[in-house]
Amino acid sequence: MATTGRVTLPIEQGMGDQLPGLLSRLGADAVRNSDGTWLPEITPQLGVKVYETYFPARGNQEFALAHLDARPRFYLMSERVTAPSAEPLAIDIMKGYYTLQVEPDQGDYQRWWEVIDRTTGEVVPVEGWSVTGEGSDVTVTIAEPVAFHVYTVSFLSWQVWDSTQMYNYTTNNWENDPTRVREIGYDVRHPEAWEFMMSSLRTWCEERPEVNVVRFTTFFYHFTLVFNDLGKEKYVDWFGYSASVSPLAMDAFEAEYGYKLRAEDFIDEGYYNNSFRVPTKVFRDWIDFQSRFVCARVKELVDIVHEFDKEALMFLGDTWMGTEPYGKYFAETGMDGVVGSVGSAATCRMISDIPGVKYTEGRFLPYFFPDVFKPGGDPLGEANESWLQARRAISRKPLDRIGYGGYLSLAVQFPDFMARIEQIANEFRSIHEVGHGHLAERSTIRVGVLNAWGELRKWQTHMVAHALWYKQIYSYLGVLESLAGLPFDLQFVSFEDAINGRLDDLDVVLNVGAAGTAFSGGDTWLDPELQGVLRRFVGNGGGLIGIGEPTAVLKGGAYFQLSDVLGVDKELGFSQSSDRYPVETPEHFITADLKGALDVGEGAGDIFATTRDTAILRLQNRSVELAANQAGEGRGVYIAGLPYSHDNARLLHRAIYWAADREADFDHQWIPSNPGVEVAVFEQAGKALVMNNLTGAASTTLTGRTSGLEGDGELRELQLDLEPMESRWIDLA
């Protein structure tokens, strides 16, 4: 098999002699610089593509300092302050914020700021409060508060320091480095800033004939990332739009949409419309408005890049607001590729599934940084872990390219590591080579994930900060992580899509998440039409899998609004007067491969079966953790939580077959008996990739047809013994 291509390596000055050998060994066909490294002079002679990072909205501090009125802003909320009496109440709006990052923007504050009585929800009229102070020492005084009510001040603020650069600066202690400055951004809405962005990109391109790929890191508006008064992270939302505001933008919005925006549209009670909130119409409008604007401007930058016969590559993160790659305007940017950090199978699919670009690239872990590449560090272990996660995803939908970041000079000091990534590069390329552009075969069971966001946040559900662990999400993220490596055609469907008929294309629907969130749906489930659509779907033979607190909103004697389909509901205390006699039936198709206890992570509280007809597959501490329910012609499955593990991925695999009423097919679709092993079938090639996801050796049997998952080929049974982490191509026939 070919051993060249599809790999990007970070290079740096001072390694000139070693580079040709390293590139050849890894089959790398592209190089890049990283934050803090520069391309060596030899670069043009390496015969590979050259990437260089580019920062459109903070690259030039001279411009930034000369145009402080062009700094981006965000909407922030003060602390909640209780009025101890009806005397005037002074609120230090900056309390808890970092003065090096935040400075209130007092311009036309009566239009843009808002004081709210949170006890009643009423807005305090602008005549009722005043602002004193300047800079970052600003007080809002409410003249006549209602005693014992809680007040907040929503205020527009300058971003005095770019959030990502601030993060790098404080994390790496650059305050001791005299060559570093605190970088300020500039807002693309500002006419001079926009002119400057275009002209400086043009100049940059002119000056760099050796660069083939402009790696935008990223564009204009940062995700919401605010620091506290101790300089530590205070609020983070990787999907946040509250740092994209400006009077200019909000006025333009009003002109177009015909209604005024108010601070609370962004502040959202202090939750800042994070992606767990069921989105309001206004916030959806804002996303649409800003995305359209941002994508249009990005297109102009991409056009400049193309003028110079270079490619435009977007880094998925940082100042990516408005360029969500599954958004409806992204394809119009003309972007050539997207590169993103791969932290899991799900984040890998988030990148590899992006439509409308020529290529996707995953930046693998670990970074070549001294926190891992040091004596006692385990770069090899991290590379293995990262690859085992990513390989599951890549086998289903390959990234076009992979790459690394950081200091190559550090990595080469770890020969085991270098040898391993050489293997990984080859393993990666083999999937492309065998597949010949065809994807691995998928089950004919069509699966959809149903939530408030749908396609816009494909593979991005239940995420707070990119790929980080949070207590409230891991039990749900495991569902995505499992699906990222399972052979299903997966759709992400919004509630609106569901009402508009999208469920017709599906066999099994998943609703996953905590009550009240955008992912389970919250109040949206009060809509009888939505309920009806789901019940019709199941009535027609579809399957509904609920995980956590699916369809949860208290009404009419039920908490899970589709408790009739799922066969379970949650005890909030009101129905404990009803006696229950739960009986566990542990043997079931869904649990056939589950040898130990079911791990439901944080679980979902006290779940009970609504009728005796519900099959309780796992009962723990008097609560149902897994249930299966025949609901008319269709089926419901309930799981209390599903953190990722091999066992849980297998459980979900089986649950989907059961929900689709297709369990009869399960045993001859090349599904290994060992849940630690997975198979991707490339039926056009007549081959299958058998992957041992375990770090130890694994034995397994598997049975399938010579024709692949489907078709009328004859049945074959194989017995395989696999090395630790091994992937092996087998012939189907």
Place this chain on the structure above:
Amino acid sequence: MATTGRVTLPIEQGMGDQLPGLLSRLGADAVRNSDGTWLPEITPQLGVKVYETYFPARGNQEFALAHLDARPRFYLMSERVTAPSAEPLAIDIMKGYYTLQVEPDQGDYQRWWEVIDRTTGEVVPVEGWSVTGEGSDVTVTIAEPVAFHVYTVSFLSWQVWDSTQMYNYTTNNWENDPTRVREIGYDVRHPEAWEFMMSSLRTWCEERPEVNVVRFTTFFYHFTLVFNDLGKEKYVDWFGYSASVSPLAMDAFEAEYGYKLRAEDFIDEGYYNNSFRVPTKVFRDWIDFQSRFVCARVKELVDIVHEFDKEALMFLGDTWMGTEPYGKYFAETGMDGVVGSVGSAATCRMISDIPGVKYTEGRFLPYFFPDVFKPGGDPLGEANESWLQARRAISRKPLDRIGYGGYLSLAVQFPDFMARIEQIANEFRSIHEVGHGHLAERSTIRVGVLNAWGELRKWQTHMVAHALWYKQIYSYLGVLESLAGLPFDLQFVSFEDAINGRLDDLDVVLNVGAAGTAFSGGDTWLDPELQGVLRRFVGNGGGLIGIGEPTAVLKGGAYFQLSDVLGVDKELGFSQSSDRYPVETPEHFITADLKGALDVGEGAGDIFATTRDTAILRLQNRSVELAANQAGEGRGVYIAGLPYSHDNARLLHRAIYWAADREADFDHQWIPSNPGVEVAVFEQAGKALVMNNLTGAASTTLTGRTSGLEGDGELRELQLDLEPMESRWIDLA
């Protein structure tokens, strides 16, 4: 000390010779029969008071069978049924019910029954459905349901079998006993039934000159107790009023209150207004209406009893609906006493605190029944456990009498047990004798439990079925159980009381329970006035202790509406974008006696500190389990749950002192250093009762003033070594 009186013993036929000796040994001054036993002929010669049980509303089956139209009814709801299409939907309303207990009452069903679309909450017009069938085979057909909506039928039903007698019948397998019949009740609203009740009581009294005390077991309407189609308990609410309905009563209600009742007022989405539901105005009206009626009728029965120079004693339970002893009409009944089963310290206080009666009596565990009094049974152990629980309560507020129930002939076969209850009787009497009618001294810290029920359900919060363990309640019941033995003046305050100024009489307020329930308050907390009353209370130096999900209802960016006072809130998923840096400060006045881990029972989910000022005293799995917060002049304490234990009772004891800003007093108020030991100070007697609550020996020091808890007496420190379970009187000076 005297060793006679205040004790009631069950006696039975065939033990004549032994009785005088047994009565003397135990100092019993009263005897009673039990279910299934009859008083022996010697009874009048025993020289003690004689109790006999009396059942006003089911005592005569001849009358019952002759007046089937007088049977009591209840309101029941069918199963939830999903319409699979718009075709007529037939609902078998009896599905899941026990035909031997339930028979639909089709009289004027269009007025009394209700078909509800639970998906929308709308009532289906009576023209839209019809009833077919008879007896217990009844179907309701909805002519034109909306496809995929969920429907229920609320129907009025006859009680074909008295619930308590049914329970005894099925539990004791009386179906094999030809002398037993299934007893039917009769409704006191029925004029003939009422006439019969009065005349038969009169006759009964006439025929029993030897009986001194008529033990009513109980009156007219049973608490809600419904069985399922397998004859097992289906729904139980010890406080339920849904078995008190009848067209007669509801018409009378309408005439008085001026508005019509509907089925849903009782059905309440299938929750039947159990005491965890925040009560509606209608339901409160119904309680008032029925209580007034029931108490008036009870008064007439009591008057008859008094005519015969007998006393009237009410058993607290079974058909006790409308005679809730803390209700506003109960005292008017003229009842002489109340007897109830003591299952814990809290249920003991529930009885001993009843106002307006001449005496209270606790029926202790174990019953002299063959389930315990058998080879291998441990009656002694149960007696000890029961006594240790009750003694805590009795030392604070004594019952006037104690007693036992069951078959004395069984108990006498266990001499250890008989010896122990002899000791218990003496220990019990000593509290009365030393106290001389004075209660043990209480801390000057005035404590209130704040919930929707207030005084009406004093000591009865968080209870589903009398004194039974439920998963969702034990973490809250522990608060009551702790308080029942702590030296505080305890008020039960409703939200309405709080708004009307009742907090002025308190120093510390507790709000305890799960979100949305009547005990934490649910939507009631949306009332700014209520919030304001609490904040003013704390602002004036009061303390608020929240346990579980206090003040919880999502609004305005907070879930705990008084999160500003408590210093904590609960993470529902919306605010996880906010970074938290919890730091535990384990050393604190509140935790000073807590040696091991804090047991919060089921806990309350993910609790976080709202500011850095909150002192996190216990942090577990990233969640705050115990916190203390200075809130202006007052203080807030948060505890995630408090199942009863010696350690938790002590923790609450300390938390109350801290919340009241009185921790400086704690060390010299005769509070033992050992949390397994408690002290009741009788300052008028100059004595204190030191109680070892442990089943092992205990050593402790205690320091207090010779004047009692307060006063200017000099300080004394004692060192005591106590036998297992010992109680010892010490002199204060």
